[in-house]
Amino acid sequence: MARCFLSLYCPDITCDRLTQLVEWCDRYSPLASQDGRDGIILDITGCTHLFGGEGPLLLDLSRRLHRMGIEAHAAIADSWGIGWALARYGKRFIVHGDAAIAALDPLPVEALRLPVEIVLELRRLGLSTIAAVRKIPRHSLAARFGSTLLWRLDQAFHQAEEPLTPWRPPAPYRASRILGEPISTVPAVEYVLRDLLEKICTKLEKNRLGLRHMDLACYRVDGTMDRCEVRTSKPTRSLPHLMRLFHDRLDTLRSGFGFEAFILSVLDTEAVHPTQFSLLQVNPVENEASFDALVDRLGMKLGFHEVNRIQVCESYLPEHAVEFRPATISAVASAEWPDYRVRPIRMIDPPMSIHVSILIPGGSPVQLLIGRQKHRIIRSEGPERLHAEWWRDHNSRWDTRDYYRIEDDKGFRFWIFRDRSEHWFLHGHFA
Amino acid sequence: MHTHPALHRLRQRISCLEEAQHRFARTIPVAEAVDRSLPHGGLSAGCIHEVKGTSLANAIAFSAILSSRLAGDQGNILYIAPDRSLHPLGLLPYGVKLGQVLHISTRRAQDLAWTVMEALRCPQVSSVIALLNGLDLTESRRLQLAAEASGATGFLLGHAASAPIASPITRWRVSSVFCKSDQGFDEPVWALDLLYCRSGRPGRWILEWRDQRLNSVLTQQVKETPIEALAG
Numbered sequence: 176m177a178r179c180f181l182s183l184y185c186p187d188i189t190c191d192r193l194t195q196l197v198e199w200c201d202r203y204s205p206l207a208s209q210d211g212r213d214g215i216i217l218d219i220t221g222c223t224h225l226f227g228g229e230g231p232l233l234l235d236l237s238r239r240l241h242r243m244g245i246e247a248h249a250a251i252a253d254s255w256g257i258g259w260a261l262a263r264y265g266k267r268f269i270v271h272g273d274a275a276i277a278a279l280d281p282l283p284v285e286a287l288r289l290p291v292e293i294v295l296e297l298r299r300l301g302l303s304t305i306a307a308v309r310k311i312p313r314h315s316l317a318a319r320f321g322s323t324l325l326w327r328l329d330q331a332f333h334q335a336e337e338p339l340t341p342w343r344p345p346a347p348y349r350a351s352r353i354l355g356e357p358i359s360t361v362p363a364v365e366y367v368l369r370d371l372l373e374k375i376c377t378k379l380e381k382n383r384l385g386l387r388h389m390d391l392a393c394y395r396v397d398g399t400m401d402r403c404e405v406r407t408s409k410p411t412r413s414l415p416h417l418m419r420l421f422h423d424r425l426d427t428l429r430s431g432f433g434f435e436a437f438i439l440s441v442l443d444t445e446a447v448h449p450t451q452f453s454l455l456q457v458n459p460v461e462n463e464a465s466f467d468a469l470v471d472r473l474g475m476k477l478g479f480h481e482v483n484r485i486q487v488c489e490s491y492l493p494e495h496a497v498e499f500r501p502a503t504i505s506a507v508a509s510a511e512w513p514d515y516r517v518r519p520i521r522m523i524d525p526p527m528s529i530h531v532s533i534l535i536p537g538g539s540p541v542q543l544l545i546g547r548q549k550h551r552i553i554r555s556e557g558p559e560r561l562h563a564e565w566w567r568d569h570n571s572r573w574d575t576r577d578y579y580r581i582e583d584d585k586g587f588r589f590w591i592f593r594d595r596s597e598h599w600f601l602h603g604h605f606a
Numbered sequence: 607m608h609t610h611p612a613l614h615r616l617r618q619r620i621s622c623l624e625e626a627q628h629r630f631a632r633t634i635p636v637a638e639a640v641d642r643s644l645p646h647g648g649l650s651a652g653c654i655h656e657v658k659g660t661s662l663a664n665a666i667a668f669s670a671i672l673s674s675r676l677a678g679d680q681g682n683i684l685y686i687a688p689d690r691s692l693h694p695l696g697l698l699p700y701g702v703k704l705g706q707v708l709h710i711s712t713r714r715a716q717d718l719a720w721t722v723m724e725a726l727r728c729p730q731v732s733s734v735i736a737l738l739n740g741l742d743l744t745e746s747r748r749l750q751l752a753a754e755a756s757g758a759t760g761f762l763l764g765h766a767a768s769a770p771i772a773s774p775i776t777r778w779r780v781s782s783v784f785c786k787s788d789q790g791f792d793e794p795v796w797a798l799d800l801l802y803c804r805s806g807r808p809g810r811w812i813l814e815w816r817d818q819r820l821n822s823v824l825t826q827q828v829k830e831t832p833i834e835a836l837a838g
Contacts, residue, residue: 465728465729465730466682466728466730466731469724469725469727469728469730469731470708472724473710473721473724473725476717476720476721477710477711477712477713477717477721481710481711481712481713482708482709482710483708483709483710483711484705484707484708484709485694485704485705485707485709487694487695487704493693496695497693497694497695499690499709502708509704509705512695512698514698514699514792517699517790517791517792518693518695518696518698519663519693519696520663520666520667520670520692520693520696520697521662521663521666521691521692521693521696522691522692522693523691524690524691553784556791580791582784582791583784584784585782585783585784586781586782586783586784586785586795587660587661587782588663588782588791588794603693603696604661604662604663605663605696605791605794606661606663606664606666606667606668606696606794606796
């Protein structure tokens, strides 16, 4: 099938603006990528009918960029190389098939995307247009200039593959809506969003999938755009739940001069096992769903890294024995923790430096000084010696520590340790 | 205890009038000695309890014991705090299954109250342990209503010196005591004060945690000290 590429050349554009522009071009095609320091390449194969044809697409794009104040030249062609050449040096803007050869021939050799040395060498030899270069037999060109020139020639006349790496992997499901009049109120945005969500959820239902990650791109009339992302901990297709998750985000959206286009993309999906409900049990499916809905709401508001499950790891070192794993990541088997290794309920991070008096050097502590408070130690258990785990690559260099569990005369219990340099630290409190 | 029949009838009429009565269908046992002071013979589920301690570790441990009894096999325990100072392995001796625990840390103070409210609204949550810094009357009343509606139990923890919250069903204070007998560090001994209990009687007991139960301890073995809070 014939491919179709759109190459955009923006002569005086800054790096940040170019990156923003690549994202903005998502409304034309999800396969967009930055092309050098001053261009963008879009793979519009199969998208052109949505805009009424290649001509109208080009016109629409040029008009919008002009309104945004960006100087740009665009060209549509069958390959990346031809598009690049036409956008910068060409006179015709939509070129297909055999007309490509006729269009490229009169162009200067710089249009082949060659390194500066080769261009200078070609000009020195009197080869200033692509037509002239093509007349030379291939083996001579290879002998004189190496493989770069031939590679670029082949790319231009699509005999060589040139893969495009999009700025983000294309979303498997996508729904878009371009509005005739801009809207700026939250209820109006929610109305459009509900419509798009319904379309996507029906498609997902047909394929028995649920979504985990989606985003809504809102394009304003002045060319700027915003994105709202929603993540869930379990795959879901439930419309009210997703609307609720978007609701908080939409409140913080600034409408500026109004929104004119919305694109809803689903970035991550997972299979959802169809659940069978029983006539006897009252709403068991809803029960599961409501706890997951709670986790999602908490995650969206606080950040998914703050809503965690506890996983016990294979380590005795207190900092590494337990991992707080975000609830969105699927469960992994936890290790068993032995009963005889008693651990405190609260841990202080980083351990607090304290002064300890001992009767015999190397013996158990007798008196504790935490800050200004003195504690007389009645009972102590230990030491529990914990070595660094040489088979692991911990970021902090762990020293050998001797841990003691101590109880003072008032019944307070502490977890303290002595490190190799004979300094004492308070690391936790027991109940 | 011998009650006058008129007094008994009066008590029954009053309890019918209290709208919260029919919600407290479920209670969990705390300890033999303590249950006699609680209405309906146990700690009521589906409401808010305030637990303070001379150190936060005491309060967390006591709430963990009660939460594990509420959660059973299928429930969910939510722990909501402003930081990650909890060491979950310290909860193991108190009967908590770590797979049932969801740990939520809120960096901003205004998110804390919202999180506790959302958690209490969900019927699948069996208990919520939250470290709050004092609540005003309207907020605590709203939490109480949310807990009653969903059946979740809330334990609002605080340091002994912090401001009390308004209108919980019970107020507890857990203090460390020194006990002469040979206790492991996973078998603490506490002085448990029931400072306030709606339609129950306050009291003070010395209890030890052993064999997954809170047992009474003879007071001769215990050296009680005046209540003094530990910083941190």
